[in-house]
Amino acid sequence: xxxxxxxxxxxxxxxxxxxxxxxxxxxxxxxxxxxxxxxxxxxxxxxxxxxxxxxxxxxxxxxxxxxxxxxxxxxxxxxxxxxxxxxxxxxxxxxxxxxxxxxxxxxxxxxxxxxxxxxxxxxxxxxxxxxxxxxxxxxxxxxxxxxxxxxxxxxxxxxxxxxxxxxxxxxxxxxxxxxxxxxxxxxxxxxxxxxxxxxxxxxxxxxxxxxxxxxxxxxxxxxxxxxxxxxxxxxxxxxxxxxxxxxxxxxxxxxxxxxxxxxxxxxxxxxxxxxxxxxxxxxxxxxxxxxxxxxxxxxxxxxxxxxxxxxxxxxxxxxxxxxxxxxxxxxxxxxxxxxxxxxxxxxxxxxxxxxxxxxxxxxxxxxxxxxxxxxxxxxxxxxxxxxxxxxxxxxxxxxxxxxxxxxxxxxxxxxxxxxxxxxxxxxxxxxxxxxxxxxxxxxxxxxxxxxxxxxxxxxxxxxxxxxxxxxxxxxxxxxxxxxxxxxxxxxxxxxxxxxxxxxxxxxxxxxxxx
Amino acid sequence: xxxxxxxxxxxxxxxxxxxxxxxxxxxxxxxxxxxxxxxxxxxxxxxxxxxxxxxxxxxxxxxxxxxxxxxxxxxxxxxxxxxxxxxxxxxxxxxxxxxxxxxxxxxxxxxxxxxxxxxxxxxxxxxxxxxxxxxxxxxxxxxxxxxxxxxxxxxxxxxxxxxxxxxxxxxxxxxxxxxxxxxxxxxxxxxxxxxxxxxxxxxxxxxxxxxxxxxxxxxxxxxxxxxxxxxxxxxxxxxxxxxxxxxxxxxxxxxxxxxxxxxxxxxxxxxxxxxxxxxxxxxxxxxxxxxxxxxxxxxxxxxxxxxxxxxxxxxxxxxxxxxxxxxxxxxxxxxxxxxxxxxxxxxxxxxxxxxxxxxxxxxxxxxxxxxxxxxxxxxxxxxxxxxxxx
Numbered sequence: 015x016x017x018x019x020x021x022x023x024x025x026x027x028x029x030x031x032x033x034x035x036x037x038x039x040x041x042x043x044x045x046x047x048x049x050x051x052x053x054x055x056x057x058x059x060x061x062x063x064x065x066x067x068x069x070x071x072x073x074x075x076x077x078x079x080x081x082x083x084x085x086x087x088x089x090x091x092x093x094x095x096x097x098x099x100x101x102x103x104x105x106x107x108x109x110x111x112x113x114x115x116x117x118x119x120x121x122x123x124x125x126x127x128x129x130x131x132x133x134x135x136x137x138x139x140x141x142x143x144x145x146x147x148x149x150x151x152x153x154x155x156x157x158x159x160x161x162x163x164x165x166x167x168x169x170x171x172x173x174x175x176x177x178x179x180x181x182x183x184x185x186x187x188x189x190x191x192x193x194x195x196x197x198x199x200x201x202x203x204x205x206x207x208x209x210x211x212x213x214x215x216x217x218x219x220x221x222x223x224x225x226x227x228x229x230x231x232x233x234x235x236x237x238x239x240x241x242x243x244x245x246x247x248x249x250x251x252x253x254x255x256x257x258x259x260x261x262x263x264x265x266x267x268x269x270x271x272x273x274x275x276x277x278x279x280x281x282x283x284x285x286x287x288x289x290x291x292x293x294x295x296x297x298x299x300x301x302x303x304x305x306x307x308x309x310x311x312x313x314x315x316x317x318x319x320x321x322x323x324x325x326x327x328x329x330x331x332x333x334x335x336x337x338x339x340x341x342x343x344x345x346x347x348x349x350x351x352x353x354x355x356x357x358x359x360x361x362x363x364x365x366x367x368x369x370x371x372x373x374x375x376x377x378x379x380x381x382x383x384x385x386x387x388x389x390x391x392x393x394x395x396x397x398x399x400x401x402x403x404x405x406x407x408x409x410x411x412x413x414x415x416x417x418x419x420x421x422x423x424x425x426x427x428x429x430x431x432x433x434x435x436x437x438x439x440x441x442x443x444x445x446x447x448x449x450x451x452x453x454x455x456x457x458x459x460x461x462x463x464x465x466x467x468x469x470x471x472x473x474x475x476x477x478x479x480x481x482x483x484x485x486x487x488x489x490x491x492x493x494x495x496x497x498x499x500x501x502x503x504x505x506x507x508x509x510x511x512x513x514x515x516x517x518x519x520x521x522x523x524x525x526x527x528x
Numbered sequence: 529x530x531x532x533x534x535x536x537x538x539x540x541x542x543x544x545x546x547x548x549x550x551x552x553x554x555x556x557x558x559x560x561x562x563x564x565x566x567x568x569x570x571x572x573x574x575x576x577x578x579x580x581x582x583x584x585x586x587x588x589x590x591x592x593x594x595x596x597x598x599x600x601x602x603x604x605x606x607x608x609x610x611x612x613x614x615x616x617x618x619x620x621x622x623x624x625x626x627x628x629x630x631x632x633x634x635x636x637x638x639x640x641x642x643x644x645x646x647x648x649x650x651x652x653x654x655x656x657x658x659x660x661x662x663x664x665x666x667x668x669x670x671x672x673x674x675x676x677x678x679x680x681x682x683x684x685x686x687x688x689x690x691x692x693x694x695x696x697x698x699x700x701x702x703x704x705x706x707x708x709x710x711x712x713x714x715x716x717x718x719x720x721x722x723x724x725x726x727x728x729x730x731x732x733x734x735x736x737x738x739x740x741x742x743x744x745x746x747x748x749x750x751x752x753x754x755x756x757x758x759x760x761x762x763x764x765x766x767x768x769x770x771x772x773x774x775x776x777x778x779x780x781x782x783x784x785x786x787x788x789x790x791x792x793x794x795x796x797x798x799x800x801x802x803x804x805x806x807x808x809x810x811x812x813x814x815x816x817x818x819x820x821x822x823x824x825x826x827x828x829x830x831x832x833x834x835x836x837x838x839x840x841x842x843x844x845x846x847x848x849x850x851x852x853x854x855x856x857x858x859x860x861x862x863x864x865x866x867x868x869x870x871x872x873x874x875x876x877x878x879x880x881x882x883x884x885x886x887x888x889x890x891x892x893x894x895x896x897x898x899x900x901x902x903x904x905x906x907x908x909x910x911x912x913x914x915x916x917x918x
Binding site: 359370373 | 808
């Protein structure tokens with residue numbers, strides 16, 4: 015059945031220190047098809063595409079890739095070589111220069127020149143040609159920053175196609191798009207197919223595969239589960255193939271008993287503070303009990319992080335709904351107010367938001383808590399040192415001393431510094447946004463243990479996570495987010511990976527609250 | 529751990545600070561030899577420190593401004609304007625209103641100068657932090673505004689500011705006898721502080737450095753203080769502006785390390801987002817830093833007027849660049865988050881040592897500027913190398 019193979023991955027294995035990201039991956043992509051690639055976070059989709067686009071050059075992986083029947087060896091200046099060979103990639107995050115025009119972006123780094131200077135007329139007319147060919151409705155002279163995300167995505171595609179791509183990789187192109195924009199994108203992808211472009215399509219939204227993919231490859235833990243025509247698959251089968259693995263004993267046992275309700279969120283709506291047209295939360299309702307760990311599951315772009323930040327008062331502009339803490343309504347509008355009320359946030363990106371990397375462990379931990387040991391003018395440094403020392407001992411932070419800058423610590427220890435920082439303020443509710451992202455298994459277990467201990471002491475924890483196993487292993491209840499709204503609040507006893515996936519992809523609707 | 533080991537460790541930890549001190553000593557030695565000793569004569573040594581004071585008041589404030597990730601380009605001309613205003617009021621206003629009261633006139637001059645400085649800090653700080661206009665733009669505009677204000681106020685003329693009391697601020701000396709008393713008090717304080725900090729650490733149960741180590745550090749600093757006073761006493765005594773600068777610098781260094789205000793400034797420069805999520809009011813902190821900068825600009829203006837004895841059209845020209853250069857030489861990161869008050873002082877001292885040395889050698893002013901520029905870039909280059917090799 016498979017006759018005209020354009021891409022042929024043969025036994026590709028890619029190892030990172032301590033992790034096998036791809037394990038003997040063999041798969042074929044047919045010319046002119048739309049090939050869906052799906053799997054959980056960390057299944058290896060992005061790594062595979064990074065090899066294909068030259069981010070991981072030839073020699074850093076084992077196995078081989080046949081492209082148009084010949085072995086593809088992307089060595090020095092590999093990214094450029096990949097694009098010269100006709101392999102283009104559209105990344106999940108937009109990579110455009112927002113102050114430049116559409117045309118400038120499309121030809122960035124490959125501007126047509128005449129006598130050494132840029133030929134602007136040719137640049138803009140060529141841009142127009144590319145845009146016309148694929149029915150992309152954008153003005154070549156428009157400034158990219160003034161366009162909506164959907165249009166920017168089109169510019170990104172035009173940029174990829176301007177080099178006569180044979181293979182176009184789309185890495186979660188819809189994660190920031192609205193429904194209408196997604197429909198438009200689907201049309202564009204179909205027209206690409208009509209022009210003979212082969213597409214590799216990665217997404218977390220399963221229904222998209224059923225709309226456009228001819229054929230699907232499911233990855234799990236770096237291995238290929240199967241490659242099948244989409245017609246032969248059902249939603250349920252797909253979900254099972256994605257998540258179907260045994261749970262190991264990776265989580266600490268706990269005898270905690272959640273108490274009475276401490277926090278209630280009712281029908282919360284919020285918008286992007288920088289863009290009033292963009293709704294980030296679209297009806298979130300849940301309650302949180304004392305000493306409970308509540309998981310927030312959902313796909314990328316479903317509003318997990320936005321919910322965490324909005325509760326902490328630092329992101330979304332609340333347009334509707336209520337938040338009650340200890341029976342009293344609160345209106346979070348700044349981090350300092352939230353801290354005073356007893357909320358703390360361990361942010362998602364610890365390097366970007368959680369730590370001051372050049373400063374010492376001591377200074378990082380004490381930063382939000384300086385008022386505990388200072389008067390108007392003076393910080394009692396010894397009291398500060400004693401408090402941070404206690405905190406770091408109780409969390410077992412492994413650092414040569416409290417005075418070393420945090421950027422010298424490992425990821426797990428850095429995360430412990432962030433957690434220490436927030437525990438010192440003795441929060442009632444600790445919001446943890448994907449607390450175990452990017453740290454190794456051993457450190458994960460320590461953080462899980464710490465969370466369990468905190469919950470046993472009566473701290474309520476809201477934990478967002480991109481890993482379903484983590485949610486199932488750690489939480490008492492799971493709130494599932496879908497497109498900015500809560501789509502189900504499951505007790506752990508009734509939750510399963512399949513059930514959560516179904517709610518998170520919008521296949522199942524939440525049942526009315528019990 | 530034995531003493532030499534501890535000393536080596538101490539040196540390693542603060543290698544950046546020690547390396548610029550070594551650079552300073554090299555510069556002194558260099559000019560000392562070239563000028564056949566004239567450079568290191570007590571009189572020149574005393575002047576050297578006096579010459580750095582105006583820039584230094586600006587530089588220690590500039591450290592905190594740069595640490596928060598901002599810049600203030602207006603400080604030179606603002607200090608110049610304040611010096612002109614002070615001179616103007618002394619010569620034209622108070623002279624008529626309160627004749628024959630030089631002490632009161634001097635006091636009013638100080639109040640006026642500081643008041644204007646704070647006001648300037650409030651205006652710039654408000655626009656920068658609460659209106660969100662980049663500091664570079666606001667203070668660049670401020671530079672032109674102040675330059676214009678000086679021309680308007682002086683009408684192109686030079687205004688004297690040399691009343692006896694006022695003159696003392698930048699030109700006075702403390703009698704050698706009292707200078708020794710000051711030195712004695714400082715040394716006693718160093719010793720007292722050493723014992724106090726050891727006792728506190730013991731109470732809290734912390735590991736502490738050996739007694740020999742603490743004692744030798746205290747002895748070393750006491751020796752420096754005594755040596756300094758010994759040399760300046762050989763000329764006319766402790767220079768009053770240097771004493772004022774030392775007091776301001778000690779207070780500011782303490783505040784930058786030991787107050788919430790100081791910590792927040794460093795946190796904002798280190799990672800603005802992390803600081804924001806830690807509940808720090810960024811606008812307020814940045815505003816406060818600019819008000820403090822304004823206060824120090826006011827003092828710099830007063831000292832400038834007293835030092836020169838006139839308010840002139842050229843007052844403060846280019847001082848902002850000297851202040852920035854001193855801060856950078858002293859290890860302040862132009863990206864924010866790092867920098868020390870002490871470093872900026874040494875940086876300012878290096879700058880004034882170079883100027884003074886080249887003047888003594890009768891080097892043309894053009895070459896003086898050129899050398900200063902090269903030294904600045906060279907120092908940062910060496911520092912970057914040092915960091916990479918560590």
